[in-house]
Amino acid sequence: MPVALTTAQALTLWHDVSLSMVKDDEPDLSIRQMSILLTIYLEAPPHTVRGLAGKLGVSKPVITRALDSMGKLELVTRRRDEKDRRNVLIQRTVKGALYLERLADTIGNISRSI
Amino acid sequence: MPVALTTAQALTLWHDVSLSMVKDDEPDLSIRQMSILLTIYLEAPPHTVRGLAGKLGVSKPVITRALDSMGKLELVTRRRDEKDRRNVLIQRTVKGALYLERLADTIGNISRSI
DNA sequence: CCAGACTGATACGGCTCCGAAACGACCCCC
DNA sequence: GGGGGTCGTTTCGGAGCCGTATCAGTCTGG
Numbered sequence: 001m002p003v004a005l006t007t008a009q010a011l012t013l014w015h016d017v018s019l020s021m022v023k024d025d026e027p028d029l030s031i032r033q034m035s036i037l038l039t040i041y042l043e044a045p046p047h048t049v050r051g052l053a054g055k056l057g058v059s060k061p062v063i064t065r066a067l068d069s070m071g072k073l074e075l076v077t078r079r080r081d082e083k084d085r086r087n088v089l090i091q092r093t094v095k096g097a098l099y100l101e102r103l104a105d106t107i108g109n110i111s112r113s114i
Numbered sequence: 115m116p117v118a119l120t121t122a123q124a125l126t127l128w129h130d131v132s133l134s135m136v137k138d139d140e141p142d143l144s145i146r147q148m149s150i151l152l153t154i155y156l157e158a159p160p161h162t163v164r165g166l167a168g169k170l171g172v173s174k175p176v177i178t179r180a181l182d183s184m185g186k187l188e189l190v191t192r193r194r195d196e197k198d199r200r201n202v203l204i205q206r207t208v209k210g211a212l213y214l215e216r217l218a219d220t221i222g223n224i225s226r227s228i
Numbered sequence: 229c230c231a232g233a234c235t236g237a238t239a240c241g242g243c244t245c246c247g248a249a250a251c252g253a254c255c256c257c258c
Numbered sequence: 259g260g261g262g263g264t265c266g267t268t269t270c271g272g273a274g275c276c277g278t279a280t281c282a283g284t285c286t287g288g
Contacts, residue, residue: 005221005222005225005226006222007215007218007219007222008218010217010218010221010222010225011152011155011156011214011217011218011221012156013221014131014148014152014217014221015149015152015153015156017128018145018148018149018152019149019152019153019169019170021145022145022146022149022170022171022172023170023171028144028145028146030142030144030145030244030245031132031135031136031142031144031145032136032142032245034128034132035129035132035133035136038125038128038129038132038133039129039133041125042125042126042129048265048266049265049266049267050264050265050266055133056133056136056137057136057137058136059246059247059248060265060266060267061246061247061248061266061267061268062245062246062247063266064266064267064268065244065245065246066245069244069245078266081265084254084255084264084265085253085254085255085265086253086254086255086264086265086266087254087264087265087266088265088266088267100125101121103124103125103128104121104122104124104125105121107119107124107125107127107128108119108120108121108124111119111124112119144274144275146275162235162236163235163236163237164234164235164236173276173277173278174235174236174237175236175237175238175276175277175278176275176276176277177236178236178237178238179274179275179276180275182237183274183275192236195235198235198284198285199235199283199284199285200234200235200236200283200284200285201235201236201284202235202236202237229288230286230287230288231286231287231288232285232286232287233284233285233286233287234283234284234285234286235282235283235284235285236281236282236283236284237280237281237282237283238279238280238281238282239278239279239280239281240277240278240279240280241276241277241278242275242276242277243274243275243276244273244274244275244276245272245273245274245275246271246272246273246274247270247271247272248269248270248271249268249269249270250267250268250269250270251266251267251268251269252265252266252267252268253264253265253266253267254263254264254265254266255262255263255264255265256261256262256263256264257260257261257262258259258260258261
């Protein structure tokens with residue numbers, strides 16, 4: 001189902017959503033953190049550090065550090081892969097799901113008002 | 115003209131656009147910087163430091179610093195207000211307009227493919 | 229003409245993030 | 259069972275941003 005945003009609509013949407021993210025008192029996630037979080041919740045598991053690094057085109061430490069900070073916020077969790085203990089599996093959390101649900105609501109509401 | 119994104123569409127759109135921003139080799143703007151830039155280009159001038167700080171709900175130094183960094187990238191310019199020399203007027207640049215034009219294209223293309 | 233209000237900029241200490249390199253833990257297979 | 263490769267993590271110096279407090283320049287009203 002195509003959405004077909006015009007140039008002005010696209011920028012207005014991005015502006016209003018960014019503004020609402022800045023103005024609420026949640027800790028701002030960086031664009032990289034947001035990309036990681038959305039990838040974890042939208043794409044099929046399993047998710048590994050290396051896989052995410054490849055998908056985003058960034059280095060592994062970037063992923064490790066982003067998981068550290070988002071783990072402190074309880075947006076994601078890490079667990080060792082028992083099949084191959086070198087791997088770390090990144091998992092979703094209730095808080096993370098709620099966070100993205102609210103984000104989707106924000107985007108949806110703003111898109112309807114444009 | 116309502117856009118009416120579903121939850122999954124909203125998150126997919128945000129995911130794909132964020133991902134494309136991470137993957138291109140431009141320096142990532144923070145969410146605050148992006149909000150400032152979009153405000154300058156979407157809302158009617160004049161734009162002052164104090165006005166932007168109020169609009170975003172942040173302190174004045176945040177605006178000054180964001181204008182410093184985006185000024186280095188030539189996305190915005192500053193000029194003294196000759197009517198009231200206490201004020202600084204923030205102005206658009208060609209590079210800034212092109213940057214946002216490409217962003218709008220990205221959002222538009224992705225929205226059409228969802 | 230000058231005290232006080234108001235502007236944007238700056239100093240400071242602290243926190244986060246970055247990229248590159250090195251690290252320990254682990255698996256596989258000869 | 260041991261060497262080579264693959265994990266994710268850590269370390270290091272450097273850079274950017276934060277909030278608070280303070281600054282110098284400018285305006286305005288008595």
